[in-house]
Amino acid sequence: MRQALSLILRRIVGVVPVLAIVVVGTFLLLELAPGDAVDSYLAGTGGADAQRISDLRAEWGLDQGPLPRLLAYVTALLHLNLGWSTAFGRPVLEVVLERLPNTLLLMGISTALAFGLGSLLGIVAGAQPGSFRDRALSIGSIAIYAVPGFWLGLILIVIFAVDLRWLPVGGIESIASDKSGLPRALDISEHLVLPVASLGLVYLALYLRLMRDGMVDAWGQDFARGARARGISGHRLVLRHIARNALLPVVTMLGLQSASMLGGSVVVESVFAIPGLGRLASEAVGRRDMPLLLGVVLLSALVVIVVNIAVDIAYRWLDPRVGSSGPNA
Secondary structure, eight states, X not given: OHHHHHHHHHHHHTHHHHHHHHHHHHHHHXXXXXXXXXXXXXXXXXXXXXHHHHHHHHHTTOSSOHHHHHHHHHHHHHTTOOOEETTTTEEHHHHHHHHHHHHHHHHHHHHHHHXXXXXXXXXXXXXXXXXXXXXXXXXXXXXXXXXXXXXXXHHHIIIIIIISOOSOSSSSSOTTXXXXXXXXXXXXXXXXXXXXXHHHHHHHHHHHHHHHHHHHHHHTSHHHHHHHHTTOOHHHHIIIIIIHHHHHXXXXXXXXXXXXXXXXXXXXXXXXXXXXXXXXXXXXXXXXOHHHHHHHHHHHHHHHHHHHHHHHHXXXXXXXXXXXXXXXX
């Protein structure tokens, strides 16, 4: 237990430089982009005179150089203040936290579907390498993985929402439905079927391939031959020995893919009009709202870091050797 806690503490300490790089790097990249919030605001209002433009830049803190604004932003972050959104006229933290649950819900269900069902199908394929079911699942996974998520989402909308009218076209829930409790939960679930399918199926294929390939490799290892020599066979051999060892690279990929899945949610949320962090980031870019975009990127980085720490914990449980060889493990 102490070794596991030490491993987690080392990961938490490493969060500080990662967040510093994210904040500074994102700020500098946004500085290189043409235009700012004032330019976007004036483009939508028909313009203004030079005095009005100067007043707006002073009011929004855009009349200073990049370095003073970066120092001011970092100072505000130390006080847990993400700044003010010029696009929404509200604190950035308030806007981001309002959208965060939708993204976490979409990402969480998609990840659970992809990892759980993908690993299970990978076990089915890898239990008998070279069999018909192995070849069928492998070919199917390659075909699904080759399909872009946004294109899959559009096809699902056309089939199940437009033609068959079984599911809603988009949104997170019915507008002005006044539902609560179980009816609202069911309504949200109905709206999430297509977004979860379009985001999760692509990653499901990836985990299926990883699990299957890991099991094929595990069958040739010494521990597998030793287990068969001791009379272990059937489901016990497959699940307790082969699949458990093959699961390690799949869990590792789960942490690495968390950032990609969060990035993929930007496209999916736009296709299905889901008010989440991905769509919020798109709106912030279009309206040149730097504080809001920085807040979205920072919070997204925190989500990815938390997922990776959880993966470290799971990896430590699956393989107790992790973190047991001293401080440099």
